[in-house]
Amino acid sequence: AQSVTQLGSHVSVSEGALVLLRCNYSSSVPPYLFWYVQYPNQGLQLLLKYTSAATLVKGINGFEAEFKKSETSFHLTKPSAHMSDAAEYFCAVSSSDYGQNFVFGPGTRLSVLP
Amino acid sequence: DSGVTQTPKHLITATGQRVTLRCSPRSGDLSVYWYQQSLDQGLQFLIQYYNGEERAKGNILERFSAQQFPDLHSELNLSSLELGDSALYFCASGTGAREQYFGPGTRLTVT
Numbered sequence: 001a002q003s004v005t006q007l008g009s010h011v012s013v014s015e016g017a018l019v020l021l022r023c024n025y026s027s028s029v030p031p032y033l034f035w036y037v038q039y040p041n042q043g044l045q046l047l048l049k050y051t052s053a054a055t056l057v058k059g060i061n062g063f064e065a066e067f068k069k070s071e072t073s074f075h076l077t078k079p080s081a082h083m084s085d086a087a088e089y090f091c092a093v094s095s096s097d098y099g100q101n102f103v104f105g106p107g108t109r110l111s112v113l114p
Numbered sequence: 115d116s117g118v119t120q121t122p123k124h125l126i127t128a129t130g131q132r133v134t135l136r137c138s139p140r141s142g143d144l145s146v147y148w149y150q151q152s153l154d155q156g157l158q159f160l161i162q163y164y165n166g167e168e169r170a171k172g173n174i175l176e177r178f179s180a181q182q183f184p185d186l187h188s189e190l191n192l193s194s195l196e197l198g199d200s201a202l203y204f205c206a207s208g209t210g211a212r213e214q215y216f217g218p219g220t221r222l223t224v225t
Contacts, residue, residue, distance in 0.1 A: 032212045032213075034212075034213060036216075042218060042219075043116065043118075043204055043216035043217055043218045043219050044157075044204070044206075044216040045116070045216070046213055046214075046215065049212070049213050051212060090157065094212050102147070102159065102212075102214065103159075104156075104157045104159070106156050107156060107157065
């Protein structure tokens with residue numbers, strides 16, 4: 001069975017500071033990994049995905065994530081936080097072409113302080 | 115805009131009632147997923163359909179059922195509603211390419 005953990009249910013950073021949201025996964029087979037963002041009262045939007053190509057994945061809005069197999073991690077980073085980055089971020093893992101083993105983490109709420 | 119549509123956007127109903135939520139997937143996507151999101155339970159996977167057939171079941175109550183029609187749209191039926199069923203219900207669609215695209219959700223309030 002797969003699982004996802006996200007360290008920190010709530011992370012606060014100052015505007016312009018580095019954003020680091022942590023995600024660790026467990027999977028018995030090579031995983032596909034995803035980060036989604038959810039703004040208030042909206043659906044989840046795909047930020048980026050890892051599907052066994054480059055280990056450093058670039059996404060939208062300046063975010064990127066690095067797949068580290070040895071650490072079973074897929075942490076999300078952004079060099080400089082913007083007020084508009086305040087949202088809930090979900091890490092997810094899948095190991096099936098049909099997606100039925102798609103598992104979401106509990107989410108991390110990012111606050112950006114002026 | 116993800117290309118996934120959900121109706122209605124909001125739904126207010128009373129306990130004991132039955133409601134139907136509708137989802138239209140992105141053009142070309144064969145899979146439809148249903149999720150429930152509440153403050154205390156987070157994002158919970160309910161059920162997946164692939165090209166009209168049930169593919170996977172998650173934490174879906176027996177009072178809830180779903181189906182996917184030949185045109186690939188899907189409906190989630192919630193019956194004997196309880197206060198605790200109040201939540202955001204999301205539909206997502208995808209292909210065999212693994213990522214899922216989410217609709218804007220239906221906010222259900224049970225009074």
